Amino acid sequence: MRPSDIAFRLYLVALFTFVFLPILTSMVFSLNSDRFPTVPLGEFTTHWYKTAFSRPEVWTAFGNSLIVAVCAAALSTALGFVTAYTDFRYGFRFKPAYLALALLPPTIPLVIMGLAMLAWLGRLGISGTLSGIVVAHTVMGAPFAMAICRLRLSQMDPALEAAAWNLGASQWRAMRAVVIPFCLPALISAYCLTAAVSFDEFIVAWFVSGLNKTVPVMILEILQGNVDPQINAIGTVVFLTSMALVIVAQLLILRKTNA
Amino acid sequence: MSKRFDAYPYVWRLPLLIWQGLFFVGPLILMVAMSFWLVRNYRMEPDFVLKNWDRMLGRDYFWNAYWVTLWRATLAGVLASLIAFPASYALAFRVSETTRRWAIFFLIVPFFTSYLVRVYAWQVLLAESGPINAVLGFGGLGPFTMLNSGFGAMVGYMTLVLPLVVILQTFSLAAIDRNLIEAAWNLGASPRETLFQVILPAARIGLILGATFAFILSFGDFVSPFYLGGSKPPTLSILIIDTTKSGQQWPRAAVVAIMMIATLFVAAFAAVGAAYGRRK
Numbered sequence: 242m243r244p245s246d247i248a249f250r251l252y253l254v255a256l257f258t259f260v261f262l263p264i265l266t267s268m269v270f271s272l273n274s275d276r277f278p279t280v281p282l283g284e285f286t287t288h289w290y291k292t293a294f295s296r297p298e299v300w301t302a303f304g305n306s307l308i309v310a311v312c313a314a315a316l317s318t319a320l321g322f323v324t325a326y327t328d329f330r331y332g333f334r335f336k337p338a339y340l341a342l343a344l345l346p347p348t349i350p351l352v353i354m355g356l357a358m359l360a361w362l363g364r365l366g367i368s369g370t371l372s373g374i375v376v377a378h379t380v381m382g383a384p385f386a387m388a389i390c391r392l393r394l395s396q397m398d399p400a401l402e403a404a405a406w407n408l409g410a411s412q413w414r415a416m417r418a419v420v421i422p423f424c425l426p427a428l429i430s431a432y433c434l435t436a437a438v439s440f441d442e443f444i445v446a447w448f449v450s451g452l453n454k455t456v457p458v459m460i461l462e463i464l465q466g467n468v469d470p471q472i473n474a475i476g477t478v479v480f481l482t483s484m485a486l487v488i489v490a491q492l493l494i495l496r497k498t499n500a
Numbered sequence: 501m502s503k504r505f506d507a508y509p510y511v512w513r514l515p516l517l518i519w520q521g522l523f524f525v526g527p528l529i530l531m532v533a534m535s536f537w538l539v540r541n542y543r544m545e546p547d548f549v550l551k552n553w554d555r556m557l558g559r560d561y562f563w564n565a566y567w568v569t570l571w572r573a574t575l576a577g578v579l580a581s582l583i584a585f586p587a588s589y590a591l592a593f594r595v596s597e598t599t600r601r602w603a604i605f606f607l608i609v610p611f612f613t614s615y616l617v618r619v620y621a622w623q624v625l626l627a628e629s630g631p632i633n634a635v636l637g638f639g640g641l642g643p644f645t646m647l648n649s650g651f652g653a654m655v656g657y658m659t660l661v662l663p664l665v666v667i668l669q670t671f672s673l674a675a676i677d678r679n680l681i682e683a684a685w686n687l688g689a690s691p692r693e694t695l696f697q698v699i700l701p702a703a704r705i706g707l708i709l710g711a712t713f714a715f716i717l718s719f720g721d722f723v724s725p726f727y728l729g730g731s732k733p734p735t736l737s738i739l740i741i742d743t744t745k746s747g748q749q750w751p752r753a754a755v756v757a758i759m760m761i762a763t764l765f766v767a768a769f770a771a772v773g774a775a776y777g778r779r780k
Contacts, residue, residue, distance in 0.1 A: 350720020
């Protein structure tokens with residue numbers, strides 16, 4: 242191994258440390274007794290988990306987050322899939338504009354989405370409801386779902402669908418019997434990823450949630466008070482949830498890509 | 501084939517148009533319209549006046565926030581690109597393909613993992629009496645004030661954008677034809693010349709894309725400047741939140757939002773021009 246290779250490896254380790262340090266920190270300090278965490282560490286304790294999860298509003302928030310993530314992920318995935326299929330199969334006028342419409346949302350700053358959604362959902366009468374958050378998260382999740390489904394469709398031989406038609410299947414039947422089964426791993430993957438996006442999103446949710454707080458919105462509001470190790474405990478649960486979802490999402494795509 | 505109307509294509513095409521029209525384009529158009537409305541007795545009334553534009557763009561505090569945000573986001577784009585590059589280079593050229601794949605895998609995870617909690621963790625880590633200062637203290641250094649400063653905000657921006665920038669750079673570097681690099685070597689180019697005259701130009705699109713995304717994300721972020729930067733001076737996103745949440749002045753917040761979107765558009769077009777434009 243060249244000396245420069247060692248230097249490059251050390252650099253990679255340093256970068257990954259920077260990226261994962263905050264995640265590890267939260268996990269470690271969630272089990273540490275000090276109120277104002279520092280090193281050397283205090284004693285091991287599960288106190289912060291007990292206090293955090295003995296509060297009913299924490300459970301309510303987790304319930305809200307779960308409902309929102311489950312619904313928003315389903316809608317995002319459906320929307321992402323139909324859009325990816327359209328892009329895969331059809332060419333038409335204004336297609337670049339169509340695709341821009343599909344892929345633009347993540348480039349709009351969340352604070353702006355929050356403000357626009359707050360005003361718009363207020364007019365529609367669903368501001369301050371969980372449905373409002375679901376609507377907003379679907380807009381934000383759909384582009385990711387579309388990207389995943391599109392990737393999978395690009396691995397499908399277009400002749401596969403045509404063969405089904407030639408064998409007498411209607412377009413609908415071919416969709417049901419050929420395209421959807423082929424895309425199933427991507428659909429599940431997209432569902433997990435968009436659920437993670439929804440589960441972690443807090444700015445738009447904060448703008449439109451009113452009294453129906455999701456977990457990250459609750460964290461945001463606790464943070465505006467003071468340093469509170471309960472956040473580490475709640476945060477660790479949030480980390481583990483979204484990391485599990487993203488890991489599953491990726492494994493599903495990678496397994497199929499390599500096969 | 502009969503020529504009767506086939507509904508099939510439209511079933512797949514229309515959902516996006518309807519949904520994004522209703523819940524993406526609609527809200528943004530309303531926001532633009534709102535910037536011309538008036539607030540009377542804490543209620544918005546449709547109108548067409550330039551008062552909000554006048555009030556916001558005529559104030560120093562808006563422009564101070566604007567330049568701070570623009571400067572910090574530009575710095576974040578440049579810094580993220582520079583910090584990411586050696587790592588991306590290593591991932592593209594110095595490790596096995598399996599390692600690269602796993603590295604990308606583990607960079608995607610934090611990108612979708614609660615940014616807010618990670619920023620909170622930095623708040624703990626960077627505190628005056630926090631772990632980092634404690635470690636530095638063993639070496640007889642510090643304590644340093646790292647929170648509530650431009651430095652703190654920059655740490656937050658890097659947390660947000662570094663994984664994405666490394667991913668984009670790595671993909672573009674790994675896609676370079678190895679023969680090109682070997683040809684440069686064979687023709688007697690020094691490592692420096694190879695880097696600047698072969699590798700960087702060939703990976704141009706990914707490098708610019710990475711910097712642009714870092715700029716866009718940092719420009720719109722409110723968490724890092726608020727919790728790590730101490731919100732002094734405020735950035736545009738903090739201005740929007742203050743104006744919306746405390747002042748009920750949604751139309752004025754809309755003015756700030758439109759200025760932000762316009763700036764991002766200009767930046768995105770400039771980046772696309774730089775990435776795909778003809779080489780000099």
